[in-house]
Amino acid sequence: MSLNKLIKQCALSDKKAQATVYELFGSKLFALCLKYSTNKQEAQDNFQDGFITIFNKIGQFNFKGSFEGWMKRIMVNTVLQKYRKKNVLNIVTENIPDEVIVDVDEDEVSLDMLLKLIQELPERYRLVFNLYVLDGHTHKEIASFLNIAEGTSKSNLSRARFILKEKVEAVLSDQISG
Template identity: 60%
Template sequence: MQAQTQVYHLFAGKLFALSLKYSRNYHDAEDVLQDSFIIAFNKMYQYESKGSFEGWLKRIVVNTALQRYREKSPLQLVKDEQNIESKEDILIDVDETKIELNFMLELIQQLPDRYRLVFNLYVLDNFSHKEIANMLEISEGTSKSNLSRARLILKRKIEDYQQKQENA
């Protein structure tokens, strides 16, 4: 029990930040973190020391958050990809926008769940669309579509913010 307490105190902060990235709100992130530690402690025997222990815990947190998402959200397929603007039109140059990182993270948190998850997995965690499709149980096309829509929403929010700043 003392070892579990030490593991918790050592990793809870980082894992909570990760959990928050994949959760709808603070409360859901707390639930994901708690569930993740329960899973990790119950499956500690499965850790094989092949990678970092922290990496193993992070994978549990991501998988737990994705599982909660799948349980709470009905599958939403996107079939009409022609209406999505070209990829070049929705790339976001964060350096050019001069927006603080914390504000950008707030904007990402405001995305609808399905867009936020794909955006985080692809852009922040470098998963491929094939990997994302498997994790979220969607098609690769839906993953690409959700990423494009997330970028478009973020681009519009940034433009709105910049417009308000210029008019202030």
């Protein structure tokens, strides 16, 4: 069955088609949620809520862009909506250099470790870092998603990079000394 047919079947609430879509994209979307959330439990909640929204709105998909991209947007939106509900305080804009370099041996850093470091970032830093670095959004887009100024987005990103650099280096030095 083609993907388009599968999507149409999902729109008709076909259970089998829904299960297939979940099989195909579940892992990617769950990974996305892990990056955007503070821990596994929160990621799971976001993932479930996002997937329910995907199936409820699948009839609105217009077959023009990528289906995976459409699902990812819904997932990220689910997370952002929760963030907006929490109404996190704005953080004062700071001027921090654009590029952050870290001295690292790639074999020493595991995926789990990097994921954990992202999850530990303060909420807004985590969102901005994900949106900009991992999902390729511009500061302008991020500013509108999060209802903040573009400058705030930039400074948040720099702060996030800086925190991550310090943490990576700290972990690595722990590993060496340990």
